[in-house]
Amino acid sequence: MSYTQIIDISPPITNQTAVWPGDVGFSRDVQLDMATGANLTLSSLKTTVHIGAHTDAPSHYSASGASIEQVDLDPYIGPCTVVSCQIVPGALIQTAHCIQAIKRGATRILFRTLSAPDYKFFNTDFVAFSPEAVAAMGEAKVKLIGIDTPSVDPFDSKTLPAHNMLLRYGIRNIEGLHLIDVADGDYELVALPLKLVGFDASPVRAILRR
Numbered sequence: 681m682s683y684t685q686i687i688d689i690s691p692p693i694t695n696q697t698a699v700w701p702g703d704v705g706f707s708r709d710v711q712l713d714m715a716t717g718a719n720l721t722l723s724s725l726k727t728t729v730h731i732g733a734h735t736d737a738p739s740h741y742s743a744s745g746a747s748i749e750q751v752d753l754d755p756y757i758g759p760c761t762v763v764s765c766q767i768v769p770g771a772l773i774q775t776a777h778c779i780q781a782i783k784r785g786a787t788r789i790l791f792r793t794l795s796a797p798d799y800k801f802f803n804t805d806f807v808a809f810s811p812e813a814v815a816a817m818g819e820a821k822v823k824l825i826g827i828d829t830p831s832v833d834p835f836d837s838k839t840l841p842a843h844n845m846l847l848r849y850g851i852r853n854i855e856g857l858h859l860i861d862v863a864d865g866d867y868e869l870v871a872l873p874l875k876l877v878g879f880d881a882s883p884v885r886a887i888l889r890r
Contacts, residue, residue: 684890685889685890686887686888686889687861687862687867687887687888687889687890688858688885688886688887689733689790689857689858689859689862689886689887689888690732690733690857690858690884690885690886690887691732691733691799691856691857691858692732692799693706693727693731693732693883694706695707695708696800697731697732697799697800698798698799698800698801698802699727699728699730699731699802700728700730700802700830700831701802703728703730704726704727704728705727705728706725706726706727706731707725707726707727708723708724708725709723709724709725709726710722710723711723711724729748729876729879729880729881729882729883730830730855730881731856731883732799732856732883733854733855733856733857733858733871733883733884733885733886734854734855734856734881734882734883734884735748735756735852735853735854735855735871735873735881735882735884736843736846736853736855736880736881737750737751737879737880737881737882738751738846738847739879739880740843740880740881741840741843741844741846741847742847745847747876747877747878747879747880748873748874748875748876748879748880748881748882749875749876749877749878749879751852751873753872753873754823755788755823755824755851755852756824756852756854756869756870756871756872756873756884757868757869757870757871757872758787758788758823758868758869759786759787759788759866759867759868759869760786760787760788760789760790760824760826760866760867760868760869760888761781761784761786761788761789761790761864761865761866761867762789762790762792762859762862762863762864762865762866762867762888763777763778763780763781763789763790763791763792763864764791764792764864765777765791765792765793765807766792766793766794766795767793767795767807769795769803769805769806769807770805770806770807770834771807772807772808772809772810772813772834773791773793773807773808773809773810773813773827774810774812774813775810775812775813775816777791777813778791778813778816778817779816782816782817782820782822786822787821787822787823787824788822788823788824788825788826788869789817789822789824789825789826790825790826790827790828790854790857790859790862790869791807791825791826791827791828792828792859792860792862792864793806793807793827793828793829794828794859794860795807795828795829796828796829796830797860799856799858802830804835804836805835806829806830806831806834806835807827807829808827808829808831808832808833808834808837808842809825809827809832809833809842809845810841810842811841811842811844811845814832814842814845814846814849814851815845815848815849817849817851818845818848818849818850818851819849822849822851823851823852824851824852824853824854824869825846825851825852825853825854826853826854826855826857826869826871826886827853827854827855827857828856828857828858828859828860829855829856830855830856831855832846832853832855854871854884854886857886862888865890866890867888867889867890868888868889868890869886869887869888870886870887870888870889871884871885871886871887872884872885
C-alpha cells in the first residue's frame with residue numbers, strides 16, 4: 681500500500697500552549713546557543729506530559745495501572761477512522777455518534793468536535809465522552825479513541841467515568857488532537873508515545889497518512 685499524503689494532527693507546543701489549569705506549562709531553557717557564539721545549540725524543556733496531542737497511561741487514572749513505557753504500542757499505529765461530531769459545547773459524545781464507525785469495523789476512531797479550537801486558550805466547555813459510548817466501543821474491540829479536546833471526560837468531572845471505561849476495556853486514548861482541517865474518512869494513524877519510564881502520559885507526534 682502506498683500513501684500519498686501525510687497530515688500532521690498535532691498542535692504546536694510552545695510557551696503559548698494552554699495546559700489544564702494548575703498544570704505545568706511549557707518552557708524552554710537554552711544552555712548553549714550558536715547565535716551567541718557557541719559551537720552548537722543545546723536546550724532543555726519543562727512541561728506537563730499532558731500537553732498538546734498526548735496519550736494517557738492507565739497509571740493516570742488507576743493506582744495500579746501501567747505507566748506509559750509499559751503500554752502496548754500496537755493501538756497507536758494502524759488504520760483509523762475520523763468522525764465529525766459537532767454537538768453543542770459541553771455535551772457528551774453518545775453511542776449514536778460512533779455506531780456507524782463501529783458497524784464498519786473501525787478499531788481506532790478519532791472524533792472531530794471543534795469544541796476546543798485554539799491551542800493557546802483553554803476553554804472548559806469542551807466536548808467529552810459519555811461512559812456508554814466508550815463502553816460501546818470497548819465491546820466492539822476498539823483499540824484507541826482520540827479527540828480534539830483536553831480530556832475524554834468533562835472539565836469538572838471528579839469520578840472520570842470515561843477514563844474508567846478506558847481502563848475496563850483496555851482502550852488507549854489520545855487527547856488534544858488538531859483535527860480542524862481533517863475530513864471524515866479512513867486513514868492510517870501513527871502516534872507513538874515516548875518511552876518515559878514511570879510516567880502517567882506522553883506527548884505524541886500524531887500524523888495521519890492517506
